[in-house]
Structures are given as C-alpha cells and as structure tokens.
Amino acid sequence: MATGFERHSFPSKQKYFKNQLEEKPKPQLNFKEKITNDSKPFRHKLKEKPHCLNPLSMEQRDRHPYEFELKKFSPDSTFLKIKHEVPHFQPVSSTPLxxxxxxxxxxxxxxxxxxQTVIGVDLEHHSDRSYRGITCLMQISTDKTDYIIDTLQLWDHLQPLNKVFCDPNIVKIFQGADSDVIWLQRDFGIYVVNLFDTLQAASLLGFQKKGLYFLLQHYCQVHVNKKYQLADWRIRPLPQEMVKYAREDTHYLIYIYERMKQDLYSRHCLGDVKITPEMKKGTPEEPKDRKSKSKSSQITPVNEKGVNQVLQVWNNSRSVCLKQYRIQTLEEMYSKFYSSLNKEGKKFNNQQSYALQEIFSWRDRVARELDESPHYVMTKFNMLNIISQLHNQPENILQPISRHRFVHQHLPQLHEVIVKAKAIAIQSSPISKKQTKKRGAASATAVPPVSRPPMKKRKIDNVASSTITKARLIQQKISKVEMIDLSCEPNQMKERRPAKKINTCKVVLTDVVQKIDAVVVKSSSGIETRPARKSRKVQLIDLT
Known part of the structure; x- marks a missing residue:
C-alpha cells in the first residue's frame, strides 16, 4: 500500500501557493459534508454517543454532549500508579509507521x-486558505506503532473515533489540547474523555517552558526542527521531512507521560519539596535520600500527596475537555480586532474609524463567500494603509498596499466606502495616554493639591442591644472613642457640649445586658470606671 510519503524536495510556502494551490481546487470542496461559513450558532455533529451515561439529546445540540460524562469522570486507580521503571522509548527509525x-x-x-490503554494524539491545522480553518492531519501513537491519519481524505468517516476518544478506560495524551479539542468538535464531532494534558502537568511541575519542544529535550534528549510548525499541511504527498516532524509530535508522548507522573509524585513523596530555580528551568533536583539518581529508577510507594498532585493534572485537563466550540459574531470579532489596535497605540479620527469598520465588514463578507481567511483577503497592514490615506481616486487605493488581488476585484465597493468616510465631518483624534500623562505632570506643579474633606464618623452598633460577640470585637479594637448621649431631643444635639475624647484607649465591657451600668476605661494613667445612665442609650462612635 502506498504511504504517500515519497521523498522529494520540499517547496517553500510561497512557491507552493503560487505553483500548486492557485491551480488546484481546495481540498474542502471534496468533502461530502460541505463547510458552511454562516453566523448561525454551532450545533454538535454527533450521530451516536458511545460510552454515554446520559442519553444523547438532539434537541439540545447547542450544549456539550459529553458534559455529564466529563463531570462524573475520575481516572481509574491503575492510571494513578507510578511505574518503578519506565521502559525507554523506541527510536523513530525502528517504529512502524x-x-x-x-x-x-x-x-x-x-x-x-x-x-490500548494509553495513546498519544496531536493534530496539524491549516487556517490560511479557509475561513474557519481545517484539520489536515491527525497523529496517533501507541507504545508500538505510529499512525498518521489523512483527515482530508477521510473527513466524513472519522466520527467512530469517539469509541476511543470518549472511552474513560483509555488515556489520551495531548500537548496543549486547548485548540485540538475545539478543532475535533468543529470538524469531526469528536469529543475527549480521560485526557492527560502534558501542558497542565508542566505547569504543576513549575517549568518556565511548557512546550513540546522543551519537554522533548528535557525528558528524551531529542531536538526537533520547528521549521514545519507553520507549514501548509494540505500538501499531498507529504514530504518526508514533514512526516518525521508529525511523527515526533506523538511518538514520545507516552514516555513523557510516565516520566511526568514520576516527577509529579516525587515532589511530594519526601514531603513538600520547594521548587528551586533549577526545577523551573526544567531540571528538577533529585531528593538526597533517593537510592538512584536515575529518573526512571524505583521510587517510594505512592502516598496521598503524590496521588493528589497527579490527579490534579486530570482535573485541569477535564476543564480543557469541557470547552465548547462557539461561532463568534461579526460584532465580537470587530471589538476584539479594535481592542488589539488600541493596545498597539493606534488612534483614528471619525473618518478613519468609519472606514475601518466598513472595510472590516467587507473583508469578512468576502472571506465567508470564498472560504478564505480574512487575513488572506486583506492583511491588517494593508487595511491600516488604506484608512490612513483615504485616497479619493480608485486607482490610488492600490498604491500603498501589497498583494491586492481581492482589492482590485472589489475596488468599486472599497472606493464607495472611502467616499462615504470622506463625507463625514472630521474631528480631532483623541489624545494619547502619553500626552495625557505629560499634561497631567505639568499641571500638577502649577495647581496646589486639594485638601481632602474630613472623614465622617463611622457608627458602631448600639452597645445596649448588641451581643457578647460584638462586645468582644469592640474589646479588641483600639481607637479614639467618645461617649454620646442619644436620649436628648434632635434640636438639642447641636447645643450640647461635645463629649470628652479619650485618646488611644481600650474600651472593655465588663458585662453586656439590656442596660449598661458602667464602662471600664483602661488608659496609660490606669483603670477608671465611669457610670452610665441607666435610662439612656449609649452608643460608641469610632473617630478613626
């Protein structure tokens, strides 16, 4: 059977676009289930629900179909056990593909x-020549075999993988599964139960670097070429270099999974080990009383703290599985885009703001119709160049931009947007934050600071009706206190003399009843007992 991995020279991305993709139809055109780019809410694609605890409801297709199963899931005790010796991984060259x-x-x-009981999984995605993006490749590795699934060829036949991916008795190891989980839902209707995300484990271990490139170096002493990380994975047949890169993404995951469980456990098997700078760099210190320096050697029997640390990875990974694909509205996308420009310090007048929003809407509409990414239709750089100049003549619109294929095709529409923008009365652009700070600093030297108004007295609850608990709280409070007679009439409150203030004293209530007979005041001069009128209510007021 032909593998499709015949060796040949790998063309650059630019040459590939120019020589092949512009001539060949897009692979998504061959899918039986056509891709729609409308703005309707996403509904799951499940036709059946294997390993279900809660029956599949076709009426609630906007909800996560495995939400109930994920919340009930807990890993089996066999997955929490730590191997005394982790078998070394097989080289890629000697592993069947x-x-x-x-x-x-x-x-x-x-x-x-x-x-199987444990598998490693990864995806390769392409988002340049598709509005929402497409999954081009799926890699799955067992302890003996590496598989590469051509998802473009089997696009409409992959949903039975839910028998594996939703099986709670099979661990699925991903590296940074946040995007992978979303792509599986969107493209194939595949969901994940029992996920171990090595990114979550690296976070708990305190590693500063958490990517697969670092984990391969740290645990496997393998250096991979990151050249093909952003390559066009729609190429068929795949060059041998890209095949090797794809295999390495999953080939070592099972070994890394076992080693990370050892490290998560060993941090607590001898007590709470502090995370040192060496550990954060990815070289955990070995406990002094461990018999062997080898990280794959025997370890102490599992204790509760070690198990909880390993279990925490599954809990964090479950939160990733509960994520749900959602289609953003045009307003949400524009708000996010405009916020990113504000963070970059970009400022626009009202003409430019109008043109920016209209061109953004035009770009999104064209991208949906042609199933292209908005960035491919018009880059942000070209968009900002157009609105910064707002040329009156249509032919001048093409001057400040590059790769204007779609701009040339829709030039009348863009020119109409610019004409409408120019008709708006221009207003001065808003002052930047830096200018505001400078003006504020200059004015601060000329204008004297304004004095703050005196703080109002904060009342404490009526002591006569308070409980013993409140009295104890008052006992612990050291503040300036004054006694105020509240039994007098309101019009007499202004005429009465202010009560004598006791500076920095501690009020101690000897007894709390409905009426207070006396208050004991403890100060630097000694302890003094002051009588309180039985027929009058007494209230403490905090003067601080």
Whole structure:
C-alpha cells in the first residue's frame, strides 16, 4: 500500500501557493459534508454517543454532549500508579509507521486503538486558505506503532473515533489540547474523555517552558526542527521531512507521560519539596535520600500527596475537555480586532474609524463567500494603509498596499466606502495616554493639591442591644472613642457640649445586658470606671 510519503524536495510556502494551490481546487470542496461559513450558532455533529451515561439529546445540540460524562469522570486507580521503571522509548527509525488514508486502514486503526490503554494524539491545522480553518492531519501513537491519519481524505468517516476518544478506560495524551479539542468538535464531532494534558502537568511541575519542544529535550534528549510548525499541511504527498516532524509530535508522548507522573509524585513523596530555580528551568533536583539518581529508577510507594498532585493534572485537563466550540459574531470579532489596535497605540479620527469598520465588514463578507481567511483577503497592514490615506481616486487605493488581488476585484465597493468616510465631518483624534500623562505632570506643579474633606464618623452598633460577640470585637479594637448621649431631643444635639475624647484607649465591657451600668476605661494613667445612665442609650462612635 502506498504511504504517500515519497521523498522529494520540499517547496517553500510561497512557491507552493503560487505553483500548486492557485491551480488546484481546495481540498474542502471534496468533502461530502460541505463547510458552511454562516453566523448561525454551532450545533454538535454527533450521530451516536458511545460510552454515554446520559442519553444523547438532539434537541439540545447547542450544549456539550459529553458534559455529564466529563463531570462524573475520575481516572481509574491503575492510571494513578507510578511505574518503578519506565521502559525507554523506541527510536523513530525502528517504529512502524502506518498511513491511514482509506476506510480499510481506518478500521484496522480503530481495532488496534480499542485494545490500548494509553495513546498519544496531536493534530496539524491549516487556517490560511479557509475561513474557519481545517484539520489536515491527525497523529496517533501507541507504545508500538505510529499512525498518521489523512483527515482530508477521510473527513466524513472519522466520527467512530469517539469509541476511543470518549472511552474513560483509555488515556489520551495531548500537548496543549486547548485548540485540538475545539478543532475535533468543529470538524469531526469528536469529543475527549480521560485526557492527560502534558501542558497542565508542566505547569504543576513549575517549568518556565511548557512546550513540546522543551519537554522533548528535557525528558528524551531529542531536538526537533520547528521549521514545519507553520507549514501548509494540505500538501499531498507529504514530504518526508514533514512526516518525521508529525511523527515526533506523538511518538514520545507516552514516555513523557510516565516520566511526568514520576516527577509529579516525587515532589511530594519526601514531603513538600520547594521548587528551586533549577526545577523551573526544567531540571528538577533529585531528593538526597533517593537510592538512584536515575529518573526512571524505583521510587517510594505512592502516598496521598503524590496521588493528589497527579490527579490534579486530570482535573485541569477535564476543564480543557469541557470547552465548547462557539461561532463568534461579526460584532465580537470587530471589538476584539479594535481592542488589539488600541493596545498597539493606534488612534483614528471619525473618518478613519468609519472606514475601518466598513472595510472590516467587507473583508469578512468576502472571506465567508470564498472560504478564505480574512487575513488572506486583506492583511491588517494593508487595511491600516488604506484608512490612513483615504485616497479619493480608485486607482490610488492600490498604491500603498501589497498583494491586492481581492482589492482590485472589489475596488468599486472599497472606493464607495472611502467616499462615504470622506463625507463625514472630521474631528480631532483623541489624545494619547502619553500626552495625557505629560499634561497631567505639568499641571500638577502649577495647581496646589486639594485638601481632602474630613472623614465622617463611622457608627458602631448600639452597645445596649448588641451581643457578647460584638462586645468582644469592640474589646479588641483600639481607637479614639467618645461617649454620646442619644436620649436628648434632635434640636438639642447641636447645643450640647461635645463629649470628652479619650485618646488611644481600650474600651472593655465588663458585662453586656439590656442596660449598661458602667464602662471600664483602661488608659496609660490606669483603670477608671465611669457610670452610665441607666435610662439612656449609649452608643460608641469610632473617630478613626
């Protein structure tokens, strides 16, 4: 069976766009289920629900179909056990590789995965020539075999993978699964139960670097080439260099998973070990009384703290699985885009703001119709160049921008937007934050500071009706206190003399009843007992 991995020279991304993609139809045009780019809310694609605890409801298709199962999930005790010795990983060169690009090969893959307890998974995504993006490749590794699934070829046949991905008895290891979980839901209707995210484990271990590139160096002493991280994964046949890169994303995940469980446990097997700078750099210190310096050697039997640390990774990973794909509205996308420009310090007058919003809407509309990414239709750089000059003549619009294929095709529409923007009365652009700070600093030297108004007295609850608990709280409060007679008439309050103030004293209530007989005041001069009128209410007022 041809693997599709014949060696040939890898063309650059620019040459590939120019020589192949402009001539060949997009792969998404061959999908049986056509991609729609409308703004309707996303509804899940599940046709059946394997491993369900709560029956699938077709009426609530806007909700996460495995929300109930995920909230009930807890990893089996066998997954929490720490291996005394982790078998070393097999080299990539000696591991079988199977390319899955037919339904027969997919059925063979499914049978093999259902017999596993731990697998590593990763996806390769493309977002430049599609409005929402498409998943181009899926890599799955067991402890003996590496699989690469051509998702573009099997786009409409991958949902049975839920038998594996939703099985709570199979651990799915991802590295940074936040985007992968969303792509699986959007493109194939695949959900994940029992996820171990190595990114979450790296966070708990205190690593400053948490990417797969670092984990491969730290645990496997393997250096990978990041050249193809942003490559165009729609290329068929795949060059051998890209095949090797894709395999390495999952080939070592099972080994890293076992090693990270050891490290998560060992941080607590000898007590609470402090995270040192060496640990944060990715080189955890070995406990002094460990018998062996090898990280894959025997370790102390599992204790409660170590198990809780390992279990925390599953809990954090479950939160990732509960994420749900959602389609943003045009208003939400523009608000996010405009906020990013504000953070960059970009300022616009009312003409430019109108043109920016209209061109943003035009770009989004064209991208939806042609199934292109908005960035591919018009870059942010070109958009800002157009609104910064607002040329009156249509031909002048093309001057300050590059790659204006779509701009040339829709030039009359863009010119109409600019004409309407120019008709708006211009207003001065808002003052930047730096200018505001400078003006504020200059005015501060000329204008004297304004004195603050005196603070109002804060009343404390009526002591006569308070409880013993409140009295104890008052006992602990050291403040300036004055006694005020509240039994007099309101019109007499202004005429009465102010009560004598006792500076920095501690009020101690000997007894709390409905009526207070006396108040004991403790000050630097000694203890003094002052009588309180039985027929009058007494209230303490905090003068601080």
């Amino acid at each position: 199977i390319m899955v690009d037919t339904t027969e090969a997919f059925e063979h893959l499914l049978r093999d995965l259902l017999s």
